[in-house]
Amino acid sequence: MNAVVSHENELLLNTVQCFLKDEIYPHEDAVDRSGEVPLELGRQIEARAKEVGLFAANLPEAVGGGGLNYTSSSIVEREYGKTTHALQSWIARPTELLLACEGDQVARYLDPCVTGEKRELFALTEPEAGSDVMGMKTNAKRDGRDWILNGSKHFISGPVMPDFAIVFAATGIDETPRGPRKRVTAFLVDVGLPGFDCREGHKCVSYRGYKTFQLSFDNVRLGPDQILGEEGRGLELSGKWLGMGRIWVGATCCGKAERLMNMAADWAANRKQFGKPIGTFQATGFRLADMAIGLRTADLLVTDAVRRADEGKMQDMDAAMVKVYCSEMLNKVADDTVQIFGGMGLMEEMPIQRLWRDSRLERIWDGTSEIQRHIITRSILRPLGG
Numbered sequence: 127m128n129a130v131v132s133h134e135n136e137l138l139l140n141t142v143q144c145f146l147k148d149e150i151y152p153h154e155d156a157v158d159r160s161g162e163v164p165l166e167l168g169r170q171i172e173a174r175a176k177e178v179g180l181f182a183a184n185l186p187e188a189v190g191g192g193g194l195n196y197t198s199s200s201i202v203e204r205e206y207g208k209t210t211h212a213l214q215s216w217i218a219r220p221t222e223l224l225l226a227c228e229g230d231q232v233a234r235y236l237d238p239c240v241t242g243e244k245r246e247l248f249a250l251t252e253p254e255a256g257s258d259v260m261g262m263k264t265n266a267k268r269d270g271r272d273w274i275l276n277g278s279k280h281f282i283s284g285p286v287m288p289d290f291a292i293v294f295a296a297t298g299i300d301e302t303p304r305g306p307r308k309r310v311t312a313f314l315v316d317v318g319l320p321g322f323d324c325r326e327g328h329k330c331v332s333y334r335g336y337k338t339f340q341l342s343f344d345n346v347r348l349g350p351d352q353i354l355g356e357e358g359r360g361l362e363l364s365g366k367w368l369g370m371g372r373i374w375v376g377a378t379c380c381g382k383a384e385r386l387m388n389m390a391a392d393w394a395a396n397r398k399q400f401g402k403p404i405g406t407f408q409a410t411g412f413r414l415a416d417m418a419i420g421l422r423t424a425d426l427l428v429t430d431a432v433r434r435a436d437e438g439k440m441q442d443m444d445a446a447m448v449k450v451y452c453s454e455m456l457n458k459v460a461d462d463t464v465q466i467f468g469g470m471g472l473m474e475e476m477p478i479q480r481l482w483r484d485s486r487l488e489r490i491w492d493g494t495s496e497i498q499r500h501i502i503t504r505s506i507l508r509p510l511g512g
């Protein structure tokens with residue numbers, strides 16, 4: 127974690143830790159077993175988060191948010207990472223994409239997300255277009271001043287049935303120096319519009335209780351004021367947010383790895399076999415040492431990327447490195463923790479198996495490890511003409 131933490135950030139960290147201790151940790155096991163967050167519990171977390179100033183803390187004060195800068199956000203996200211998205215996502219961090227709202231959109235979409243009256247989804251992935259975003263089939267065609275939206279999305283996640291979705295759709299083809307490229311536009315699409323079906327989709331074994339939704343659009347009519355940002359600039363709009371999102375994934379991975387490592391260390395110090403604590407066997411002790419090295423390195427990578435972002439110098443490659451390194455570090459820590467716990471690591475009554483399952487998703491969402499490596503490779507080779 128950051129070597130130098132300001133007094134302000136120490137207070138913030140303390141607020142988050144107390145919040146998790148009182149409002150989140152006590153419910154983790156029950157939610158994982160039932161696969162559901164009772165609505166009253168979700169609303170209670172929302173209400174308490176508003177009371178302590180954590181709700182929408184990521185957005186600027188100018189729009190009613192908490193005004194956290196990147197450094198403070200990384201501290202908060204690292205702490206949230208210790209628990210499950212099923213619960214911590216009720217402490218909303220509305221997508222910064224909503225800052226692109228203009229005119230009436232501000233009152234219809236941005237403001238209610240800041241106050242918690244509305245919830246949004248970020249809908250990019252499709253059944254046949256996951257890593258290959260440009261393979262998207264969802265499209266919108268002009269009809270006079272309106273747009274007619276068709277297609278589908280899946281794996282679109284959120285804590286609760288949303289009020290609207292930010293939907294990415296192809297609205298044409300652009301000629302670029304690298305050949306024809308789909309023109310992608312972001313639309314604000316209200317749940318309940320004729321032709322828009324939004325329902326709960328597949329159930330994920332990571333973060334049980336966190337929902338994925340599947341969305342389908344059958345000739346959904348959208349007015350020109352439903353475009354978020356500029357027509358044809360949807361991917362550019364989402365790009366900056368996706369980059370920071372990958373850094374927040376990295377920070378959450380560090381938090382979860384720290385929680386697992388502390389459990390592993392405690393177990394290794396107290397569990398005895400052959401008359402000795404198992405941590406005194408080099409095979410176990412070195413696992414702990416490697417966890418500590420991996421976690422320290424991952425934290426430094428996050429801190430470095432946050433500094434670059436603060437200076438406005440963060441590149442796609444920086445975020446990709448954070449995402450791939452931190453998520454893989456976490457998975458190694460989770461697997462080694464199971465190993466150190468032995469059979470107990472896989473027993474339902476222990477949290478290890480839950481954190482191990484939760485960790486697995488981090489290598490997949492927000493762009494898989496392979497796609498992150500692809501981004502890094504591209505950044506290395508492109509300047510060389512490759």
Ligand SMILES: Cc1cc2nc3c(=O)[nH]c(=O)nc-3n(C[C@H](O)[C@H](O)[C@H](O)COP(=O)(O)OP(=O)(O)OC[C@H]3O[C@@H](n4cnc5c(N)ncnc54)[C@H](O)[C@@H]3O)c2cc1C
Pocket residue numbers: 248249250251255256257258280281282283284330338487490491492493494495496497500
């Ligand atoms: C629980 C959950 C929540 C999610 N939430 C959201 C959300 O809110 N909004 C949203 O838009 N999306 C969301 N996603 C989607 C997520 O971002 C995608 O699952 C992810 O990008 C991978 O796409 P895919 O699952 O279709 O896998 P695929 O793209 O089919 O990939 C399958 C495998 O092939 C590999 N692969 C693919 N292409 C290449 C390549 N060129 N080189 C090397 N390897 C390759 C991948 O790395 C992977 O290992 C969510 C997913 C999950 C599981």
